[in-house]
Amino acid sequence: MSENSKIEWTESTWNPLTGCSKVSQGCAHCYAERLAARxxxxxxxNYQNGFQLTLHENQLAVPLRWKKSRMIFVNSMSDLFHEDVPFEFVTKVFDTMIKAKQHYFQVLTKRSTVLRNIADKLTWPKHIWMGVSVENHNYTYRIDNLRSTPAAVKFLSLEPLLGPVPDMDLTGIDWVIVGGESGPGARNMKKEWVLDIKAQCIEKDVPFFFKQWGGVNKKKTGRLLEGQIWDGMPTVYEHPTLQVS
Known part of the structure; x- marks a missing residue:
């Protein structure tokens, strides 16, 4: 559990559950699995079970102890909407987020069908953002599932971007993050895929955030796209300070 995160589009991470299982192509070289082993x-x-799905009741209240407002990525080491997470535990996580209204929470899932099926049973204040991962065009159905939820801010994480994602329907989408895979075995991301997504975002007036090129040495490849940093954020925020605008 981390008060400070190196992830470019957030400030802190909070992991009331850890561990996961692979569901799609983007999971093949999971950074969370490698980190859990270390x-x-x-x-x-918190990692005595390695990367087996584990619920941490003792971590549920952590954001309530952070008094200063911050952006929090929820479950960077798992997936809140994993099929084996009891609905009662999901509601406990949401209860904490609802109470900790001084923060903004970013929830991200690959299991958009589970999300769609239970979203109406959850409470969605404006400070809880919901996102889905989309690795390539095979997973754009996740965008439709996300769009069906009551979340006030909906975002896409196209990371690791493993192929082109042309002609996305960005209706109702408030933010798009793009990034290449990093670490051992990292698969290449083509510039034309990124530029096409950026163009789609500009056309639809959706904030675009380019996280990284990735690769085995992501620090070397950096974050520049066409010579500049792209740090677009939803309109309620300004980056990099991530303070309410």
Whole structure:
């Protein structure tokens, strides 16, 4: 559980559950799985089960102790909408987010069907943002599932971007993040895929955030796209300070 995050589009991470299982192509080289193995080897008590799905009741209240407003990525090491997470635990996580209204929460899932099926049973204040991962055109159905939810802010994470995603329906989408895969075995991301997505965002007036080119050494490849940094954020926020505008 981290008060400070190096992820470019957030400030902190909060993991009331850890561990996951692979559901699509983007999971093949999961960074969370690699990190969980290291944390287990280091003796971190939250990772004694490695990357097996594990619920952490003792972490549920963590954001309530953070008094200063911040942007929080929920479950960077898991998926809140995993099929094996009891609905009662999902509601506990949402209860915390609802109470911690000083923060903004970014929830991200690949399991958009589960999200769609239970979204109407959850409460969605404006400070809870909901996103889905879309690795290539095979997973654009997740955008439709996201669009059906009551979340006030809906976003897409096209990371790792593994192929082109042409002609997206961005109706109702408030933010798009794009990034290449990084680490061992990283698959290449083509510039033309990124430029096409950027063009789609500009045409539909959707904020565009380019996170990284990725690769084995992501620091070397950097974040520049056509010579500049693209740090678009939903209109309620300004980046990089991530303070309410």
């Amino acid at each position: 944390l287990k080897a280091m003796g971190n008590p």
